[in-house]
Amino acid sequence: MSLVANTGKLAGRTLFITGASRGIGKAIALKAAKDGANVVVAAKTAEPHPKLPGTIYTTAEEIEALGGKALPCIVDVREEKQIQNAIDEAVKKFNGIDILVNNASAISLTGTAQTDMKRYDLMHNINTRGTFLTSKLCLPLLKNSNHAHILNLSPPLNMNPYWFSIHVAYTMAKYGMSMCVLGMSEEFKPYNIGVNALWPKTAIATAAIEMLTGDTSTSRKPDIVADAAYVMLAQDPKKYTGIFAIDEDVIKKYGISDLTPYACDPKNADNLMLDGFLDDPAALTHHRQTVSTASIRRYHTSTVNYKEKAESGGQIPELFAAIGKSITPDLIKKTQAVFQFNVKGKEEGVWHLDLKNGDGSCGQGEPKNPPDATLTMDSNNFADMFAGKLKATNAFMMGKLKIKGDLQKAMKLEKMMKSLKNKV
Secondary structure: OOOOOOOOOOOOEEEEEEEEOOOOHHHHHHHHHOOOOOOEEEEEEEEEEOOOOOOOOHHHHHHOOOOOOOEEEEEOOOOOHHHHHHHHHHHHOOOOOOOOEEEEOOOOOOOOOOHHHHHHHHHHHHHHHHHHHHHOOOOOOOHHHOOOEEEEEEOOOOOOOHHHOHHHHHHHHHHHHOOOOOHHHHHHHHHHHHHHHOOOOEOOHHHHHHHOOOOOOOOEEHHHHHHHHHHHHOOOOOOOOOEEEEEHHHHHHHOOOOOHHHEEEHHHHOOOOOOOOOOOHHHHHOOOOOOOOOOOOOOOOOOOOOOOOOOEEEEEEEEHHHHHHOOOOHHHHHHHHEEEEEEEEEOOEEEEEOOOOOOEEEOOOOOOOOOOOEEEEHHHHHHHOOOOOOHHHHHHHOOOEEEEEEHHHHHOHHHHHHHHHHOO
16 A cells, blocks of 8 residues: 555666565565666565565566566675676666665574574675675766665664664664665765665564564554655755655655554554664653663553553462463464573562473473573563563564574464463
């Protein structure tokens, strides 16, 4: 659902979009295609993924069906030759490049000890190095354009230590993309190249996120990011540069106040999960009397009550008693994981839930078998999570839930919550 009308401003322009075979990159490509733009679909996916739909070729077909022209290119942004080959092909077919969209990115929301160096290198090589390298190689062509833009899908540079503490490796990799905006916007001013960043206000429903969490009901469609990108890329690059924009702000400034059509579930239009790196003013107002602004945990969703919840008394033992009655052979078969819960706050203690061995078990103390995942959470939020009022994925993204061990198995709790919600 696009709310921003196509004006034809990108007609005949050539866009080089990394990671364009699916998700946000694809949405931006299709929006530009409606103007009759040329799009270089620069992505790795040449063969269909077993779980994620879309390849560079299927995306190219969709672009041309909408009136655009497409050039599908197999590009891993870690490989300089592949990027240069795609650029050379773009010159042959479209006589140049006007716009570069650095969308390709890798993510791992893990703490320092849980981030293996292979994953660290992947994030930094794709996010930071890939953005820098693609921008560098496209620069000679952008200099020749009279409407040159670079748009990085990266967050505002927020120096709140919280955003480093929860996933320092990923934060550094994404901020590397943002630092390219900071530096290149100033460096490229003499060439009239606009260099800007765009970041979503809320979680965005992409196939990858759906596969990871199994739920996009509190997310928005990629269309909102594509619409915001379109508005930004239509601006005069001589005047519009060095901006770290948020999709919602761009759309509202454009004149659209009702963003409900962008919501995956219209019922949750006012109940969406915020994306990372954005400090929430409501939380800041609430905490500023007692906590230094440098250390405030200010990432909340609108599903969370900003007022402090009334302290619970003795909820945890009752909760685990109810969970114990809900363990079934089918639940054990589907979950196949052992969880340890380190509960903090008023009802501090260690609890376990074994949905892997024998008939399963739960109760106080550490599990008999090594846990696949250890979850740390304040008791005030713990009952809400198992009652279905606070989703495990949301709690993790908000920093209310810390996970050590197998993240994928820990996220299986999300599905387990649904089966327990009516019983607890």
